[in-house]
Amino acid sequence: MTLKVSCPNCNKDVVWHTDSEFRPFCSKRCQLIDLGEWAEEGHKISQSIQGATPLTEEMLDAMEDEFLLNNKFFVEPE
Numbered sequence: 001m002t003l004k005v006s007c008p009n010c011n012k013d014v015v016w017h018t019d020s021e022f023r024p025f026c027s028k029r030c031q032l033i034d035l036g037e038w039a040e041e042g043h044k045i046s047q048s049i050q051g052a053t054p055l056t057e058e059m060l061d062a063m064e065d066e067f068l069l070n071n072k073f074f075v076e077p078e
Contacts, residue, residue: 009033 003016009030
């Protein structure tokens, strides 16, 4: 079964497949129109961030340690 979705810009049917280069858009034109809407703040995510937890010094230290562990290029040579 072939899945078809509507282009978010012009509502034209788009086949949802890896060969569909611009999915979910039907064309590069519709993709760029949508990008322009985001750039001009015509589209935005309206839901607020849920459960914001204030960061403690310990939390920041743990995040920094984990980041440095996974990103060796930031560690100075010994």
